[in-house]
Amino acid sequence: MIQFINTTLIGITAGSIYALMAIALVLVWRSTRVINFAQARMALLSTYFGYEAMVRTNSFWIALLVAMLGGGLFAAIIELVFMRFLLKRSASGPIASVAPIIATLGLYGVIRAVTASIWGGQELQIVAPVSNVGYSIGTETLVFSPLKLLILISVGVLVLLLSLLFQKTNIGLALRASAFSPEIASLSGIKVDLVRTLGWSLAGAVGAMAGMFQTVDGTGTFSPDSIGFTLLFVSGFIAAVIGGLESLVGAVIGGLLLGLVISFVLMYISSSLFFIAPFLVLLLVLFIRPQGIIGVKAARRA
């Protein structure tokens, strides 16, 4: 019984971090129709910003804020300077679908090389704000700690804030409109370009949070080649696709689903299926619903 509970808890907490990365990817997709292969690397860079802040202020919360602001700013710059130029040059033809992937791939490698050049290859540490020691129930210790609770709450608050932003504010309306139909949106006075930058910026901030939380939830250390960040993008991407790429709720559901499935497969079937399990989940979901769990079927254009 305790094993079942722990497996569920493991899945949910891992899944919540996948969900953060998935949210970042969905934000970028919705605002610019691009899959950002560099999202996890940008999260890595943001984590370095957070580390620098941590070293100077010794406060995790300030470090998190700095990471998110830095990540958001960096993402905005990338969108303004790089992606816009790129999309203008490759808007049509067979390369239209491939060019953004290649561009963000290039970005992925360049960001990695630059961060490793500046900070070197060694492990750096970020100390968690609360303890990661599991809660006890009698003699059993749960795989759930104040830190993991904090992560879950933060993800929940973030999703809530973002949903409010999208549903209840003018900016949110503008974001949704530009994603749905850029021409009509700009005709009705929305500065589509600004909105796109905003989308990337939000994604950069969310990714930063994912990077910081993943680091403290693990061993508290990270480096340019940490296994965690490599897995983070893939898991986030798969979670986003499972969820349908169109809604934040979908991203969260996708993340949690992926986390839970992997956790249960590893615990009860075989830990060697770790790498093939996401593929099977993806295939299964897309077979039943090719647009993902909360996807929207592409509107027929006449």
Place this chain on the structure above:
Amino acid sequence: MKAMNRRKLISVSAVLAVASLAATAVPAQAAEVGVTSSEIKLGMTLPMTGSASLGYNKIPGAAKAYFDYLNANGGVNGRKITLIVKDDRYVPTEAVAKTNELILKDKVMALLAPLGTANVKAVASSVNPAKRGVPVLFVNTGFSGFADAKKYPTHYSILPSYQMEAKIMGKYIAENLAGKKIGLLYQDDDFGSDALAGFKTAGTTFAVKVPYASGSQSAATAAGWITKFKAAEVDVVILFGVTSASLYMLATAAALKYAPQWMIDSVGGDSTTLKLAGVPAGVLYNAIGFSPVPATTDLTDEYIKLFSEIYAKAVPGSAFDLNVLLGMNSAFMTAQALKAAGPNPTRKSLMAVLNTNGASLFNSALSPVGYSGTSHVGLTGEWVGKYSPTGDLLPIGGTYTTYITDSGAGAVVKSTYKRPAMPAKGLPN
């Protein structure tokens, strides 16, 4: 016309291809490849970047630190040793491509400490150092196959194989932990199956065996491992994986207040690396560990003292850990072998030294190397230690008791080897 343009393009590509290929002239042969009157060139391929590079990317700096020290003190018979290092990112195709560059373009005399079983195998198969007569010194893997001098005539192992280590662990368990329930964490590939083979020979039985897929190590998967060990109620947990596996296991165990008797393998048990990566010293305290070379913090050992000093000067601010020690140790042995190869060393004379006199090479390890004409087995033993309250691995009882064995069915015995004193100033004499 499109067809015209296509034809033009293909012919242009063809001409360009031929031109670029032909542009590389074949240079004249030197006296011995990689050896001039003032320099000996060696080559190394290993992961410097990428997820498999953690810790290993310190090895080139370590080896170069020793070589620079040596060069400043006259080199080997008046020649400086130059080490050319190339990053293979742990991918066999890149290992082959980079090794080709080292042998065919940079024209190194020998290869030093290549890393990773799959990579070394690919290089052996494709580049074929054996056919070219290129020595491959001190292969950096625990795979026992490279000790087979018939199959790999120019390869020389150094590390004790995974089977050896598992057998030594099994012996320790039989003598000191009889009757306890044992759990094993292992990597679900050849690394792990070699370990399982060794444990089988040693007769160790496990209450539970938990495999992990290489690359899947994380806090979440570690929590899963721990749940399984808890369910089997084991007293002892053996960690027989890479550093990141021990890392996540120990950190997560601390969070889950899980504290069995830990037993950590040498590959994944370097205390400096673990502590720097976030494992609290308190978690390591009293864990059982193994190592073929003296403890990296044992400054009473003359090799550790000298190597630490050299490294601290060469790479200030970088911690002296097991990878650094092994890197400098291999560099040290290489220098001696080159010196013993004579005033005009050749690839053949270098290998002759190892085949006939390899056992006499000084090195910091506490078990003898087993090089001979028929076997290229490196180190054959490890000592058993416990981690101190500050998380450093120290020999049990204060003195190094080394156990030696082979990769096959041979028994595990206490070693009577007395390590000879280090040559003066750590230079080959």
Place this chain on the structure above:
Amino acid sequence: MHKLRSIHHFGLFVVFGFILFLASNRVDELRVYQGASVAVFVIAIASLILLTGYSGQVSVGQGALMALGAYGAAVVRNELHVPILLSFFVAVLVAAVGGALLGAAAARLSGPYLAGTTLALAIGIPPLANQFSILGGEQGLAFDVGNPPARLGEDFTQYKWFFWIAALAALISMWLLSNILRSRYGRNWRAGRSNEVAAQLSGINTGRSKILAFTLSAGIAGLAGALLSMTIGTVSPSAFTYNLSLMLLAGAFVSGVSTLSGVMIGAVVLVGIPEIADVVANRIGSSENISTNLPGFLNYALLILTVLFVPNGPVEQHHARQARKAAMKKIKSLPKPSMEGNT
């Protein structure tokens, strides 16, 4: 007219092949080996050009398909001791079957959904080798194509033999592929890519067409995988990381993903850039941090520059420039419009 054209192209390929044969005899071994690698990448990139450029299906998982082919060839050769040619056929077959299955599963997917699925495949397939001992695990399986035949002489190195096999395979498959791409199938793919609804309306079964593209592309990739294993003498999961899939996509892009003509450019870039980057890094010779990471930086920076400045691929760009020049010439040579008659 068609038959003449394909013979004409066949002639070209024969000539090209002869030039390569001559070249390999006068060139040092390193370049010969790199030539073999280039040939392998030519085939692998071509498979992507078919799948992504012609059929419009973005795949980030060609590496997995290459792995299928490589393992198929190795297992069949090691267990059944079949001749090398047969093992390459098996490679194509095994990968093609995998591709057909994947294509059927992915036929309804497009864009990012397809990319996500193929990425998951790229990551999930290679580690499966650890599960079945017949696949050799992490250490890998040996894949030995044997020594060059004795009658080619003592001096005929192993690498030259690899180069001949790989180059021949590349020439044959490029010739076959270019003919297929110019056929009705190629036109169907392009039609389906530009506008699926219109294609369906004009009678093309786009679902079947897509699956065919996947199957064929996978078979070609499988051949490339087997050849890659030949050049390194082993098959192991670490040779087929998802990084390889990403690099192939990049190589296809640099070649110009919509046309086969530039395929050598991408292949040469993939093989040559890491070496050039190493040389540059050594020349600059600065701190260890920088020199370790400089090759990676240069690799990816080149990718970005290509995307920004040559997005359609050098061949298309060249054609476009020619077309513009021709158009400008025509416009300039037109008689000046008369000023009268504007009612």
